[in-house]
Amino acid sequence: MKPFHSYQNPSLAVDLVVFGYSKQQLSVLLLNRKEEPFKDRWVLPGAFLQMEERFKDACSRVLKTKLGMDDVYLEQLYSFDEPDRDPRGRAISVAHYALVNPSKVAVAAGSMANDVSWFNINELPALGFDHDIIFQQALQRLRSKITYFPVGFELLDDLFTMPELHELYECILDTTIDRRNFRRKILDSEYIINTGKKREGSQNRHPDLYKFNKKLKKNGFQINV
């Protein structure tokens, strides 16, 4: 289908900030570019929008085909439009961010990239295009979001312990949170449910295993920083 107005439209793409949490570290998935522009530089994964494709579809396609991921939490972040953001010409990028559990996915470089790798968010290389800005904005959004909405569990296993959730929050928010006050707030919100099971094999007292409460309606909470 042709566009119904007069001039040549910009290219339309999605870019993805894929967050993963593993071994008490928050990481982002980056690709190493095989071709110009920004050859051999690290960038966020992305793709041009295909015919009749929604943004989310394009994101899912990237996650599936380039990264082997299915069914991940995905949220539109912001649209980036600086005319010179892509040296090849005018390109609009609708940025999204995704939350995945790295232990559930197998990441491998496709034919389009030299390499694919997780980077700790505090040790990122300088990214190509305007991806530094996109990443910073995504991080900011994630930090804001987890303080009032239950998205943390997207980064953890289906069953997780209170100390694990607590550590996740401290890591993402880059601060210390009193463990006992944190527990009370989370439990009061009914965000998670105690399964009755315990995590076996841990060093000392075995912590309770929780799962996300899918029936949660609109019980809010507020973790202060």
Add this chain to the structure above:
Amino acid sequence: MKPFHSYQNPSLAVDLVVFGYSKQQLSVLLLNRKEEPFKDRWVLPGAFLQMEERFKDACSRVLKTKLGMDDVYLEQLYSFDEPDRDPRGRAISVAHYALVNPSKVAVAAGSMANDVSWFNINELPALGFDHDIIFQQALQRLRSKITYFPVGFELLDDLFTMPELHELYECILDTTIDRRNFRRKILDSEYIINTGKKREGSQNRHPDLYKFNKKLKKNGFQINV
């Protein structure tokens, strides 16, 4: 400049939710369409993106040429991408919302529209395209934003009184807020500055005139609803 990949890109547009506050009413600016599709229906103002134009530039252009407005508060809201949202074909809309003081602008229908008019947000007609959804999302964003960030003054005169700001908040949030507690929170936040002047000519005790504190760094506040 040509796009650098293979297929024909969707049309790219901006749509604007322009909020105005006047006589204790929150309103939105709508256009009555002169042509199909949605002829004679009310819609949000918008425009197709021109060559090398940023979203904000396109928004400013609409505000300036269609509505005679300059220098208004503008924020990107969300990008809408349903393939069937425009019956003419695939069109992406990057929605923005604007906050203006209606007493500062003169609105007039351009050649593109039958009519331009402010509508009280509680008495909106059914809008064309997917603009009902865009409007609802903008209203939600505005309601959320004013509870923690000083954007209210964008809708008021440069000098305003505490009761005026209070009424604005009650109107936008559609709730009652204790006048004395509201005052304390706002003043503690240093969001506004007392000019020392008083509003003359009012019925009873003359309220103090305040102005927005432009030097405000990151003093947050929180108006609970």
Add this chain to the structure above:
DNA sequence: CTATCTTTGCGTCGAATTAACACAAATAGT
């Protein structure tokens, strides 16, 4: 010029929420 009515500015107080911290139970290793 005084009485009255309304609005605005400032203050108080109990209730609710938060932050800081104490302590005991559970577990592994010695």
Add this chain to the structure above:
DNA sequence: ACTATTTGTGTTAATTCGACGCAAAGATAG
């Protein structure tokens, strides 16, 4: 069984919040 560590639970003081009282300022009427 003794120790070190982690986890679950409770307690208390500090802070914030919500509901409300009251007096000062101004307009109007007698």
